[in-house]
Amino acid sequence: MKKLLIAFVLLVSLTTNAQQKTDAGTIKDKMQWFADAKLGIFIHAGIYAVNGIDESWSFHNKKITYADYMKQLKGFTLKNYDPVAWADLIQESGARYSVITTKHHDGVSMYDTKMNKLSIVQATPAKKDMIKPFFDELRKRNIKCGAYFSLLDWSHPDYPGFLNDSSRYKIANDYERWNRYRSFFQGQIKEINSMFKPDLWWFDGDWERSAEEWESQKVRSLILAGNANAIINGRLQGYGDYDTPEQNFPVSRPKFNWWELCMTTNDNWGFHHDNNWKTPYEVISIFVDAVSNGGNLLLDMGPKEDGTIPAEQVNVLKELGAWNKRNGEAIFNTIGGLPQGHFYGPTTLSKDSTTLYLFLHGSSGGNIMIKGLDNKIQDITVLGSNTKLAPKVVGKISWSPVPGLVYINVPQNVLDKYITVVKVKLDKPVKLYRGQGGLN
Numbered sequence: 546m547k548k549l550l551i552a553f554v555l556l557v558s559l560t561t562n563a564q565q566k567t568d569a570g571t572i573k574d575k576m577q578w579f580a581d582a583k584l585g586i587f588i589h590a591g592i593y594a595v596n597g598i599d600e601s602w603s604f605h606n607k608k609i610t611y612a613d614y615m616k617q618l619k620g621f622t623l624k625n626y627d628p629v630a631w632a633d634l635i636q637e638s639g640a641r642y643s644v645i646t647t648k649h650h651d652g653v654s655m656y657d658t659k660m661n662k663l664s665i666v667q668a669t670p671a672k673k674d675m676i677k678p679f680f681d682e683l684r685k686r687n688i689k690c691g692a693y694f695s696l697l698d699w700s701h702p703d704y705p706g707f708l709n710d711s712s713r714y715k716i717a718n719d720y721e722r723w724n725r726y727r728s729f730f731q732g733q734i735k736e737i738n739s740m741f742k743p744d745l746w747w748f749d750g751d752w753e754r755s756a757e758e759w760e761s762q763k764v765r766s767l768i769l770a771g772n773a774n775a776i777i778n779g780r781l782q783g784y785g786d787y788d789t790p791e792q793n794f795p796v797s798r799p800k801f802n803w804w805e806l807c808m809t810t811n812d813n814w815g816f817h818h819d820n821n822w823k824t825p826y827e828v829i830s831i832f833v834d835a836v837s838n839g840g841n842l843l844l845d846m847g848p849k850e851d852g853t854i855p856a857e858q859v860n861v862l863k864e865l866g867a868w869n870k871r872n873g874e875a876i877f878n879t880i881g882g883l884p885q886g887h888f889y890g891p892t893t894l895s896k897d898s899t900t901l902y903l904f905l906h907g908s909s910g911g912n913i914m915i916k917g918l919d920n921k922i923q924d925i926t927v928l929g930s931n932t933k934l935a936p937k938v939v940g941k942i943s944w945s946p947v948p949g950l951v952y953i954n955v956p957q958n959v960l961d962k963y964i965t966v967v968k969v970k971l972d973k974p975v976k977l978y979r980g981q982g983g984l985n
Protein backbone atom coordinates (compact mmCIF):
# COMPACT_ATOMS: atom_id res chain seq x y z
CA MET A 546 0.00 0.00 0.00
CA LYS A 547 2.80 2.34 1.07
CA LYS A 548 4.67 1.50 -2.14
CA LEU A 549 1.59 2.20 -4.17
CA LEU A 550 1.18 5.55 -2.47
CA ILE A 551 4.81 6.50 -3.14
CA ALA A 552 4.42 5.49 -6.79
CA PHE A 553 1.28 7.58 -7.01
CA VAL A 554 2.91 10.66 -5.43
CA LEU A 555 5.89 10.24 -7.75
CA LEU A 556 3.64 9.98 -10.77
CA VAL A 557 1.68 13.07 -9.77
CA SER A 558 4.80 15.10 -9.15
CA LEU A 559 6.33 13.93 -12.44
CA THR A 560 3.21 14.91 -14.35
CA THR A 561 3.04 18.31 -12.65
CA ASN A 562 6.69 18.94 -13.45
CA ALA A 563 6.16 17.90 -17.04
CA GLN A 564 3.06 20.06 -17.15
CA GLN A 565 4.95 23.06 -15.81
CA LYS A 566 7.70 22.51 -18.32
CA THR A 567 5.29 22.32 -21.24
CA ASP A 568 3.43 25.39 -19.92
CA ALA A 569 6.68 27.34 -19.74
CA GLY A 570 7.59 26.05 -23.20
CA THR A 571 4.19 27.00 -24.55
CA ILE A 572 4.32 30.48 -23.07
CA LYS A 573 7.68 31.11 -24.69
CA ASP A 574 6.40 29.79 -28.02
CA LYS A 575 3.18 31.73 -27.94
CA MET A 576 5.03 34.94 -26.95
CA GLN A 577 7.47 34.72 -29.86
CA TRP A 578 5.45 36.75 -32.36
CA PHE A 579 5.01 39.42 -29.69
CA ALA A 580 8.73 39.51 -28.90
CA ASP A 581 9.52 39.88 -32.61
CA ALA A 582 6.77 42.41 -33.35
CA LYS A 583 8.21 45.46 -31.51
CA LEU A 584 5.52 47.87 -32.69
CA GLY A 585 1.79 47.84 -32.06
CA ILE A 586 -0.85 50.50 -32.67
CA PHE A 587 -3.33 51.16 -29.88
CA ILE A 588 -6.73 52.58 -30.79
CA HIS A 589 -8.97 54.33 -28.28
CA ALA A 590 -12.28 54.56 -30.10
CA GLY A 591 -15.25 55.65 -28.03
CA ILE A 592 -18.07 58.12 -27.55
CA TYR A 593 -15.68 60.43 -25.66
CA ALA A 594 -14.47 61.52 -29.11
CA VAL A 595 -17.78 63.32 -29.71
CA ASN A 596 -16.92 66.15 -27.31
CA GLY A 597 -13.21 65.42 -27.35
CA ILE A 598 -13.01 64.85 -23.57
CA ASP A 599 -11.17 62.42 -21.29
CA GLU A 600 -12.18 58.85 -22.04
CA SER A 601 -14.56 57.67 -19.28
CA TRP A 602 -12.58 59.50 -16.58
CA SER A 603 -14.31 62.81 -17.37
CA PHE A 604 -17.56 61.72 -15.69
CA HIS A 605 -15.85 59.56 -13.07
CA ASN A 606 -13.79 62.60 -12.05
CA LYS A 607 -16.90 64.80 -12.28
CA LYS A 608 -15.63 67.13 -14.99
CA ILE A 609 -18.98 66.49 -16.68
CA THR A 610 -22.20 64.91 -15.35
CA TYR A 611 -22.90 61.30 -16.19
CA ALA A 612 -26.05 62.35 -18.07
CA ASP A 613 -24.14 64.85 -20.21
CA TYR A 614 -21.38 62.33 -20.86
CA MET A 615 -23.93 59.82 -22.10
CA LYS A 616 -25.48 62.42 -24.44
CA GLN A 617 -22.42 61.80 -26.58
CA LEU A 618 -24.01 58.50 -27.60
CA LYS A 619 -26.27 60.50 -29.91
CA GLY A 620 -23.30 62.07 -31.67
CA PHE A 621 -21.25 58.94 -32.38
CA THR A 622 -21.75 58.26 -36.10
CA LEU A 623 -18.71 56.44 -37.56
CA LYS A 624 -19.98 57.86 -40.83
CA ASN A 625 -16.52 57.95 -42.41
CA TYR A 626 -15.20 54.78 -40.76
CA ASP A 627 -12.88 53.04 -43.20
CA PRO A 628 -11.29 49.92 -41.69
CA VAL A 629 -9.38 49.34 -44.94
CA ALA A 630 -7.71 52.73 -44.62
CA TRP A 631 -6.99 52.12 -40.93
CA ALA A 632 -5.39 48.75 -41.63
CA ASP A 633 -3.41 50.21 -44.55
CA LEU A 634 -2.05 52.97 -42.34
CA ILE A 635 -1.14 50.53 -39.58
CA GLN A 636 0.60 48.31 -42.09
CA GLU A 637 2.44 51.31 -43.51
CA SER A 638 3.73 52.20 -40.03
CA GLY A 639 5.44 48.82 -39.83
CA ALA A 640 3.36 47.70 -36.83
CA ARG A 641 2.72 43.99 -36.48
CA TYR A 642 -0.21 44.18 -34.10
CA SER A 643 -2.98 46.52 -33.14
CA VAL A 644 -5.13 46.76 -30.03
CA ILE A 645 -8.57 48.40 -30.10
CA THR A 646 -11.00 49.28 -27.31
CA THR A 647 -13.88 46.81 -27.31
CA LYS A 648 -15.18 48.49 -24.14
CA HIS A 649 -13.68 51.28 -22.03
CA HIS A 650 -14.46 52.11 -18.38
CA ASP A 651 -17.64 53.95 -19.48
CA GLY A 652 -19.18 50.58 -20.33
CA VAL A 653 -20.03 51.40 -23.95
CA SER A 654 -19.27 48.35 -26.10
CA MET A 655 -17.86 48.94 -29.55
CA TYR A 656 -19.37 45.67 -30.78
CA ASP A 657 -22.79 44.05 -30.70
CA THR A 658 -22.87 42.71 -27.15
CA LYS A 659 -25.90 40.64 -26.19
CA MET A 660 -25.20 41.14 -22.49
CA ASN A 661 -26.82 44.61 -22.31
CA LYS A 662 -27.99 47.43 -24.58
CA LEU A 663 -25.11 49.83 -24.02
CA SER A 664 -23.28 49.38 -27.31
CA ILE A 665 -22.58 51.57 -30.33
CA VAL A 666 -24.77 49.14 -32.27
CA GLN A 667 -27.85 49.66 -30.12
CA ALA A 668 -27.38 53.10 -28.63
CA THR A 669 -25.68 55.31 -31.26
CA PRO A 670 -26.40 56.43 -34.84
CA ALA A 671 -23.36 54.39 -35.93
CA LYS A 672 -25.57 51.29 -35.51
CA LYS A 673 -22.74 48.90 -36.28
CA ASP A 674 -19.99 46.81 -34.79
CA MET A 675 -16.59 48.31 -35.49
CA ILE A 676 -14.39 45.43 -34.32
CA LYS A 677 -15.02 42.62 -36.82
CA PRO A 678 -14.43 44.65 -40.01
CA PHE A 679 -11.24 46.07 -38.50
CA PHE A 680 -9.88 42.68 -37.41
CA ASP A 681 -10.75 41.21 -40.84
CA GLU A 682 -8.65 43.88 -42.55
CA LEU A 683 -5.76 43.46 -40.11
CA ARG A 684 -5.76 39.71 -40.61
CA LYS A 685 -5.66 40.09 -44.39
CA ARG A 686 -2.39 41.95 -43.83
CA ASN A 687 -1.02 39.46 -41.32
CA ILE A 688 -1.27 41.92 -38.47
CA LYS A 689 -2.21 40.44 -35.08
CA CYS A 690 -5.43 41.59 -33.45
CA GLY A 691 -5.73 42.76 -29.85
CA ALA A 692 -8.87 43.48 -27.82
CA TYR A 693 -8.69 46.11 -25.08
CA PHE A 694 -11.34 45.35 -22.44
CA SER A 695 -12.07 47.23 -19.24
CA LEU A 696 -12.82 44.83 -16.41
CA LEU A 697 -14.46 47.59 -14.45
CA ASP A 698 -17.62 49.13 -15.88
CA TRP A 699 -18.73 52.36 -14.24
CA SER A 700 -22.07 52.29 -16.07
CA HIS A 701 -23.23 48.87 -15.01
CA PRO A 702 -25.84 48.98 -12.20
CA ASP A 703 -24.23 45.95 -10.53
CA TYR A 704 -20.69 47.33 -10.58
CA PRO A 705 -19.80 48.91 -7.21
CA GLY A 706 -17.68 51.82 -8.50
CA PHE A 707 -19.21 54.87 -10.17
CA LEU A 708 -17.97 58.42 -9.47
CA ASN A 709 -14.64 59.04 -7.77
CA ASP A 710 -16.36 59.87 -4.48
CA SER A 711 -19.30 57.48 -4.55
CA SER A 712 -19.98 53.83 -5.05
CA ARG A 713 -23.17 51.83 -5.43
CA TYR A 714 -22.57 49.24 -2.72
CA LYS A 715 -19.93 47.19 -0.94
CA ILE A 716 -19.24 43.69 -2.26
CA ALA A 717 -19.02 42.32 1.30
CA ASN A 718 -22.63 43.39 1.86
CA ASP A 719 -24.07 41.98 -1.33
CA TYR A 720 -22.26 39.03 -2.91
CA GLU A 721 -25.24 38.20 -5.04
CA ARG A 722 -25.09 41.54 -6.76
CA TRP A 723 -21.35 41.19 -7.29
CA ASN A 724 -21.92 37.72 -8.73
CA ARG A 725 -24.37 39.20 -11.20
CA TYR A 726 -21.69 41.66 -12.35
CA ARG A 727 -19.17 38.84 -12.61
CA SER A 728 -21.43 36.82 -14.89
CA PHE A 729 -21.99 39.96 -16.94
CA PHE A 730 -18.35 40.90 -17.57
CA GLN A 731 -17.23 37.31 -18.00
CA GLY A 732 -20.09 36.84 -20.44
CA GLN A 733 -18.75 39.74 -22.49
CA ILE A 734 -15.28 38.22 -22.43
CA LYS A 735 -16.72 34.96 -23.75
CA GLU A 736 -18.57 36.84 -26.49
CA ILE A 737 -15.45 38.70 -27.61
CA ASN A 738 -13.36 35.57 -27.44
CA SER A 739 -15.71 33.61 -29.66
CA MET A 740 -16.79 36.46 -31.99
CA PHE A 741 -13.34 37.92 -32.73
CA LYS A 742 -10.75 35.39 -31.50
CA PRO A 743 -8.30 38.08 -30.35
CA ASP A 744 -4.62 37.13 -30.63
CA LEU A 745 -4.06 39.36 -27.64
CA TRP A 746 -6.22 40.46 -24.70
CA TRP A 747 -5.43 43.88 -23.28
CA PHE A 748 -7.22 44.16 -19.93
CA ASP A 749 -7.48 47.41 -18.05
CA GLY A 750 -8.98 48.66 -14.79
CA ASP A 751 -7.90 45.63 -12.75
CA TRP A 752 -6.66 47.92 -9.97
CA GLU A 753 -10.16 48.39 -8.53
CA ARG A 754 -10.54 44.74 -7.44
CA SER A 755 -8.43 41.79 -6.31
CA ALA A 756 -7.59 38.66 -8.31
CA GLU A 757 -10.13 36.75 -6.20
CA GLU A 758 -12.86 39.28 -6.87
CA TRP A 759 -12.27 39.31 -10.65
CA GLU A 760 -11.65 35.55 -10.59
CA SER A 761 -8.55 36.28 -12.64
CA GLN A 762 -7.48 32.66 -12.85
CA LYS A 763 -10.87 31.62 -14.18
CA VAL A 764 -10.87 34.52 -16.66
CA ARG A 765 -7.46 33.44 -17.89
CA SER A 766 -8.56 29.84 -18.35
CA LEU A 767 -11.81 30.68 -20.07
CA ILE A 768 -9.88 32.75 -22.61
CA LEU A 769 -7.30 30.03 -23.17
CA ALA A 770 -9.95 27.31 -23.38
CA GLY A 771 -11.47 29.01 -26.42
CA ASN A 772 -8.29 30.45 -27.79
CA ALA A 773 -5.22 28.52 -26.62
CA ASN A 774 -2.56 30.84 -28.02
CA ALA A 775 -4.04 34.12 -26.90
CA ILE A 776 -1.58 36.44 -25.17
CA ILE A 777 -2.87 38.24 -22.08
CA ASN A 778 -1.42 41.56 -20.89
CA GLY A 779 -0.34 42.08 -17.31
CA ARG A 780 -3.43 43.87 -16.03
CA LEU A 781 -5.28 40.88 -14.61
CA GLN A 782 -3.97 41.08 -11.05
CA GLY A 783 -1.03 38.75 -11.60
CA TYR A 784 -2.46 36.43 -14.27
CA GLY A 785 -1.09 38.05 -17.42
CA ASP A 786 1.84 37.21 -19.67
CA TYR A 787 3.66 40.52 -19.98
CA ASP A 788 4.09 43.89 -18.34
CA THR A 789 2.63 47.21 -19.48
CA PRO A 790 4.39 50.28 -18.07
CA GLU A 791 2.14 53.17 -19.12
CA GLN A 792 3.54 56.50 -20.32
CA ASN A 793 6.67 55.69 -18.30
CA PHE A 794 10.15 55.37 -19.73
CA PRO A 795 12.45 52.87 -18.09
CA VAL A 796 15.97 54.15 -17.48
CA SER A 797 17.49 50.80 -16.62
CA ARG A 798 16.46 47.67 -18.42
CA PRO A 799 13.22 46.14 -17.09
CA LYS A 800 13.58 42.64 -15.70
CA PHE A 801 10.36 41.22 -17.18
CA ASN A 802 10.63 38.62 -19.91
CA TRP A 803 8.27 40.60 -22.12
CA TRP A 804 7.13 44.17 -21.79
CA GLU A 805 5.41 46.86 -23.76
CA LEU A 806 5.38 50.61 -23.28
CA CYS A 807 1.96 52.03 -24.09
CA MET A 808 2.05 55.68 -25.02
CA THR A 809 -0.13 58.45 -26.44
CA THR A 810 0.87 60.60 -29.46
CA ASN A 811 -0.27 63.76 -27.68
CA ASP A 812 -1.25 63.62 -23.99
CA ASN A 813 -4.57 61.81 -24.39
CA TRP A 814 -5.73 58.33 -25.33
CA GLY A 815 -8.92 59.29 -27.12
CA PHE A 816 -9.55 62.11 -29.61
CA HIS A 817 -9.07 65.34 -27.67
CA HIS A 818 -8.53 69.04 -28.17
CA ASP A 819 -4.89 68.65 -27.29
CA ASN A 820 -2.08 69.84 -29.49
CA ASN A 821 0.88 68.62 -27.51
CA TRP A 822 1.85 66.22 -30.29
CA LYS A 823 5.05 64.25 -30.03
CA THR A 824 7.17 64.81 -33.14
CA PRO A 825 8.11 61.88 -35.39
CA TYR A 826 11.68 62.18 -34.09
CA GLU A 827 10.49 61.94 -30.48
CA VAL A 828 8.27 58.93 -31.21
CA ILE A 829 11.04 57.16 -33.15
CA SER A 830 13.61 57.78 -30.42
CA ILE A 831 11.23 56.46 -27.74
CA PHE A 832 10.47 53.43 -29.93
CA VAL A 833 14.19 52.69 -30.39
CA ASP A 834 14.77 53.11 -26.67
CA ALA A 835 12.03 50.58 -25.81
CA VAL A 836 13.30 48.04 -28.36
CA SER A 837 16.93 48.40 -27.25
CA ASN A 838 15.74 47.61 -23.73
CA GLY A 839 14.00 44.44 -24.91
CA GLY A 840 10.47 45.87 -25.09
CA ASN A 841 7.73 46.87 -27.54
CA LEU A 842 5.99 50.17 -28.17
CA LEU A 843 2.20 50.30 -28.31
CA LEU A 844 1.55 53.71 -29.83
CA ASP A 845 -1.92 55.15 -29.43
CA MET A 846 -4.31 56.85 -31.86
CA GLY A 847 -7.62 58.46 -30.96
CA PRO A 848 -10.01 58.53 -33.93
CA LYS A 849 -12.78 61.13 -34.19
CA GLU A 850 -16.43 60.16 -33.74
CA ASP A 851 -16.90 59.83 -37.52
CA GLY A 852 -14.04 57.33 -37.71
CA THR A 853 -11.36 59.58 -39.18
CA ILE A 854 -7.88 59.71 -37.71
CA PRO A 855 -6.37 63.12 -36.86
CA ALA A 856 -3.85 64.29 -39.49
CA GLU A 857 -1.02 64.63 -36.94
CA GLN A 858 -1.37 60.97 -35.98
CA VAL A 859 -1.49 59.89 -39.63
CA ASN A 860 1.70 61.86 -40.19
CA VAL A 861 3.53 60.27 -37.21
CA LEU A 862 2.58 56.78 -38.39
CA LYS A 863 3.73 57.47 -41.94
CA GLU A 864 7.06 58.93 -40.85
CA LEU A 865 7.57 56.02 -38.48
CA GLY A 866 6.79 53.64 -41.33
CA ALA A 867 9.23 55.34 -43.70
CA TRP A 868 11.94 55.18 -41.03
CA ASN A 869 11.14 51.48 -40.44
CA LYS A 870 11.51 50.83 -44.18
CA ARG A 871 15.03 52.23 -44.07
CA ASN A 872 16.03 50.82 -40.70
CA GLY A 873 13.62 48.01 -39.76
CA GLU A 874 16.36 45.39 -40.05
CA ALA A 875 17.73 46.76 -36.76
CA ILE A 876 14.33 46.59 -35.06
CA PHE A 877 12.07 43.70 -36.06
CA ASN A 878 13.01 40.18 -34.97
CA THR A 879 15.96 41.49 -32.96
CA ILE A 880 16.72 41.25 -29.25
CA GLY A 881 17.62 43.96 -26.72
CA GLY A 882 21.12 45.37 -27.07
CA LEU A 883 24.27 45.85 -25.03
CA PRO A 884 24.19 46.70 -21.35
CA GLN A 885 24.92 50.34 -20.55
CA GLY A 886 28.51 51.48 -20.71
CA HIS A 887 29.60 50.04 -24.07
CA PHE A 888 28.04 52.57 -26.39
CA TYR A 889 26.59 56.02 -25.75
CA GLY A 890 23.22 55.30 -27.27
CA PRO A 891 20.68 52.55 -27.87
CA THR A 892 21.71 49.25 -29.47
CA THR A 893 20.03 46.01 -30.57
CA LEU A 894 21.38 42.59 -31.55
CA SER A 895 20.39 40.01 -34.13
CA LYS A 896 18.88 36.92 -32.51
CA ASP A 897 22.15 35.01 -32.88
CA SER A 898 24.02 38.02 -31.43
CA THR A 899 26.49 38.17 -34.31
CA THR A 900 25.23 41.51 -35.60
CA LEU A 901 25.21 44.63 -33.51
CA TYR A 902 23.10 47.65 -34.45
CA LEU A 903 24.06 51.08 -33.13
CA PHE A 904 21.51 53.91 -33.12
CA LEU A 905 22.79 57.45 -33.59
CA HIS A 906 20.71 60.38 -32.43
CA GLY A 907 20.83 63.81 -33.96
CA SER A 908 22.30 64.94 -37.23
CA SER A 909 25.92 65.47 -36.29
CA GLY A 910 27.52 62.15 -37.30
CA GLY A 911 31.20 62.19 -36.42
CA ASN A 912 33.24 59.68 -34.54
CA ILE A 913 31.32 57.10 -32.54
CA MET A 914 32.96 54.62 -30.19
CA ILE A 915 32.34 51.12 -28.79
CA LYS A 916 34.02 50.06 -25.55
CA GLY A 917 34.86 46.57 -24.32
CA LEU A 918 33.96 44.73 -27.54
CA ASP A 919 35.92 41.47 -27.50
CA ASN A 920 35.15 40.51 -31.12
CA LYS A 921 36.64 40.96 -34.53
CA ILE A 922 34.58 43.20 -36.78
CA GLN A 923 33.90 41.78 -40.21
CA ASP A 924 31.96 44.55 -41.80
CA ILE A 925 30.25 47.90 -41.04
CA THR A 926 27.37 49.39 -43.03
CA VAL A 927 25.00 52.29 -42.58
CA LEU A 928 21.41 51.09 -43.02
CA GLY A 929 19.38 52.89 -45.64
CA SER A 930 22.34 54.16 -47.67
CA ASN A 931 24.32 50.90 -47.51
CA THR A 932 27.54 52.87 -47.19
CA LYS A 933 30.50 50.82 -45.93
CA LEU A 934 32.56 52.21 -43.08
CA ALA A 935 35.87 51.12 -41.59
CA PRO A 936 36.64 50.73 -37.89
CA LYS A 937 39.77 52.01 -36.20
CA VAL A 938 40.86 50.13 -33.10
CA VAL A 939 42.64 52.33 -30.59
CA GLY A 940 44.57 51.38 -27.46
CA LYS A 941 44.77 47.61 -27.88
CA ILE A 942 47.80 46.50 -25.91
CA SER A 943 49.23 43.13 -26.97
CA TRP A 944 49.69 41.74 -23.43
CA SER A 945 46.38 43.00 -22.02
CA PRO A 946 43.03 41.14 -22.03
CA VAL A 947 41.22 44.47 -22.29
CA PRO A 948 39.85 45.07 -25.82
CA GLY A 949 40.77 48.31 -27.59
CA LEU A 950 38.27 51.06 -28.31
CA VAL A 951 36.53 50.81 -31.66
CA TYR A 952 36.09 54.17 -33.37
CA ILE A 953 33.87 54.51 -36.42
CA ASN A 954 33.78 57.71 -38.38
CA VAL A 955 30.25 58.33 -39.70
CA PRO A 956 30.18 61.01 -42.38
CA GLN A 957 27.47 63.66 -42.46
CA ASN A 958 26.13 62.65 -45.88
CA VAL A 959 24.95 59.18 -44.80
CA LEU A 960 22.86 60.34 -41.86
CA ASP A 961 19.16 59.52 -41.55
CA LYS A 962 16.90 62.52 -40.96
CA TYR A 963 15.77 61.05 -37.62
CA ILE A 964 18.01 58.30 -36.27
CA THR A 965 20.84 56.62 -38.15
CA VAL A 966 21.63 52.93 -37.75
CA VAL A 967 25.16 51.56 -38.07
CA LYS A 968 25.26 47.80 -38.58
CA VAL A 969 28.34 46.04 -37.21
CA LYS A 970 28.85 42.45 -38.35
CA LEU A 971 30.91 40.46 -35.84
CA ASP A 972 33.01 37.31 -36.27
CA LYS A 973 30.97 35.39 -33.65
CA PRO A 974 28.32 36.08 -31.00
CA VAL A 975 29.07 39.29 -29.19
CA LYS A 976 31.55 38.97 -26.35
CA LEU A 977 31.93 41.82 -23.93
CA TYR A 978 34.66 42.83 -21.55
CA ARG A 979 32.95 44.27 -18.45
CA GLY A 980 35.92 44.73 -16.15
CA GLN A 981 37.48 47.80 -14.63
CA GLY A 982 40.60 48.02 -16.79
CA GLY A 983 44.04 46.97 -15.58
CA LEU A 984 44.80 43.29 -15.66
CA ASN A 985 41.31 42.01 -14.79
Ligand code: GLC
Nearest residue numbers: 589600602749750791807814
Ligand atom coordinates in the same frame (compact mmCIF):
# COMPACT_ATOMS: atom_id res chain seq x y z
C1 GLC B 1 -5.25 53.82 -18.08
C2 GLC B 1 -6.57 54.55 -18.19
C3 GLC B 1 -7.24 54.37 -19.46
C4 GLC B 1 -6.42 54.09 -20.68
C5 GLC B 1 -5.30 53.15 -20.36
C6 GLC B 1 -4.37 52.87 -21.51
O1 GLC B 1 -5.35 52.63 -17.44
O2 GLC B 1 -7.46 54.21 -17.18
O3 GLC B 1 -8.13 55.42 -19.65
O4 GLC B 1 -7.25 53.50 -21.58
O5 GLC B 1 -4.59 53.61 -19.29
O6 GLC B 1 -3.19 52.28 -21.10
